[in-house]
Amino acid sequence: MHRYLPHTEADEKLMLESIGAQSIDDLFNDIPENLRLNRKLDLPEPMSEMELVSHMKDLSTANKSIDELVCFLGAGAYDHYIPSIVKHLAMRSEFYTAYTPYQPEISQGTLQAIFEYQTMICNLTGMDVSNASMYDGATACVEAAMMAVESTRRDSVVVSSTVHPEVREVLKSYMKFRDVKVIEVDMADGVTDWEKLKALMGKDIAGVIIQNPNFFGIIEDLTDIEKIVHENKSLLISYVDPISLGIIKSPSEYGADIVIGEGQSLGNSLNYGGPYLGFLATTSKLMRKMPGRIVGQSNDVDGKRAFVLTLQAREQHIRRYKATSNICSNQGLNALIAAIYMITMGKKGLREVAVQSTQKAHYALEQLTKTGKFKPLFNKPFFKEFAITGSVESKKVNSELLKHNILGGYELEKDYPELKNSLLLCVTEKRTKKQIDKLAEVMEVI
């Protein structure tokens, strides 16, 4: 017997009799003999719960988590505070052991939570509609680019080199298979070079993807870019950090047509890179080109308010190869977590997280550049991340910091070979003055 398998020998016997089979093997007679494995799988012996816990603790303690390290690393995955209730509520098994809400009468919990998530993503971005989530920020970017291609019937997209390097890579992997050209536009002093962008624009450009705050944490001025993009009848796709929207203008205010981003920082643990969630919001005009699930409000036969998956004619289970995307499972639980986080932080809390991150990041830059050993790489307004440069190799800085249990910055040279000895540091509301001072102190003597 195994704890997850309830069949007693007597049950099995009765069931086989009822089927009219002699043995379990009879039920597998349809598998040709030459295809049978006929040996035991080569796997470790089964573990009891105690053995499993002990094994997993050994593995997990072979890692050094940000519980032990002071984290100044960001670059697309962020160490923001997660209120206790987020996990308690998301881990209610009525939510996490349910399937996709295809039977709406018994899925109103999931459906309503997604409806509330969609509402808050719209309020955050200023857009008209949001879907129920994408796999992550990078694949949301791919889907946004495809929306632009489909709706403009053009075959190229422009992406700024200040967009997260992994997002650009994922975009290129996908577009190669769709015969869509991806053109990168250079940067100037850490922001998208709008003059170069202007020179690139033509009848073939479906959309332009700008990250804001960009990969270097800098807030891009999109006034000129918006004009250039829309005069060319292309779509403006804005990739944003949802926490930044606590203080920074919503993308709709600067004319974005599609807003996407990585939603991890909305209450999701870092989890060594996943599962996270991508969000995608757009205008009413582009709604029917949107990929993925969408929840709508209706009522039941008694007139009671009820929620249901809607506009399903866009999706793969109905349209098959003509669907707007192949996405089926999305990030339901992560979207629920994001919704609980946004509600818990609320109007004032989200602003305070953004303000404290800004204040602390600016304090950190000030402390780190005080003596001139390090200087800011760019001179542009930034949110919670900034790049510094100095005479010491980034790798060396990071390994010295690690000796003091500090998780240092992202080494920019990996993706921008010209940016030598440069680190991208992130400071969230979780960092204290003492931790920042310690960082500056250690870095000063490297």
Add this chain to the structure above:
Amino acid sequence: MKDYNKLIFEISKEGRIAYSLPPCDVDEKELNTLIPDSFLRSEDVDLPEVSEVDVVRHFTNISNKNYGVDTGFYPLGSCTMKYNPKINEDMANLSGFSNLHPYQPEDTVQGALELMYHLDQMLSEITGMERVSLQPAAGAHGELAGLMIIKAYHESRGDNKRNKIIVPDSAHGTNPASAAVAGFEIIEIESDKNGAVDLDKLKEVLNDEIAGLMLTNPSTLGLFEKNIKEIADLVHEAGGLLYYDGANTNAIMGIARPGDMGFDVIHLNLHKTFSTPHGGGGPGSGPIGVRKDLVKFLPVPVVEKQGDKYVLDYDRPESIGKIKSFYGHFGVAIKAYSYILSMGAEGLKKVSEKAVLNANYVMNKLKDHYYLPIDQVCKHEFVLGGLINKENNISTLDVAKRLLDYGYHPPTVYFPLIVSEAIMIEPTETESKETLDGFIDTMIKIAQEADENPELLKSAPHNTPVRRIDEAKAARNLILKWEKNK
């Protein structure tokens, strides 16, 4: 509390908060001296203002209007709604896993990399493939990555005209959709009367423009594709590759392996076969496995072992590239890894045996009351074609909705498309004989109700939090977010 009918926005009250943060301990400056006014918003984001108790009660109340595997029997065909062990959640929540930043130095994440490396090895052994990548986020994402590999394979041989993928008409909707996203043209072939691949029809469409064939085995009818070896030979002789949709792997673990059947590229759904929860629609995880000569095309990075050290290998010039940020759904992989360790080789084989036993038991008990189009031994699931007695025009939808009144999650309905009024039942192995008997009795009772009191079914459900929903209205009069005064 099923009558709770408030949106969080409707209980919001100006001034309330549900969070706490320590005071800012650095010298604060005027915000607009740090970030110019032109970049700042003039009003706070319109988010709810509620207390902590409000949030807790709200989500507890709406969760009560949901049905999960922990609530009861969930025989949703093709979705493998088995029990999701609690210990797996605890393991994924160990701080040494859940609090790792994806860009930490490799030296500080050796335990995580070791886990990924071993899971790759275990899944490779279970499926008979050479290597497995944990990158894809879900089944459909795995299909897409697998199809990208198939394309990369043909192109690497200078075979550039293979732009078509064959998909049987019984396939999951994601199969053709993924093939389209990977830039292929789709050739759909009709299944034979048993829902299997029609070899003659396959031969007709095979030529030098075919990149591959996508198949699940057991088929979506829950039947083992007996001619699989012949199908594989035909596709390979024509120069194509065979893709395995792993949605139905729960029937064959430790018994037969897709690699041995001749499949070249596969995906698995960790959120089906390997017990990780569905989360109300994700996160899933759709690892892909490949045969030896295709390993070089796997997405980057690949976890490798160099001496005693585990590393993330990006130096793979023929890779299809990156297909998502970071390294896949690590948090989900931990749960699947814990599950495999809990089961072991014997346990996984028992899983498939009991899954098949349960399906055949229910099938045999229901076939006198519901139409069974193909009466032969099934694997982990089977498909009925609605009620035998069609006199009262009771549809499969009516039967499904009536099941809700009796406290069951209905089976998958109207899929596969090749069976009219399809009811696809997958009990899974974690259900006891008592649970199955209860379900069987209820299904038979519903069949009797259909004869005696059809109206009861047509107007079902009667005692769910909400009753049948006007879906047409939802699509016509779109309300996709809450707005004040609307």
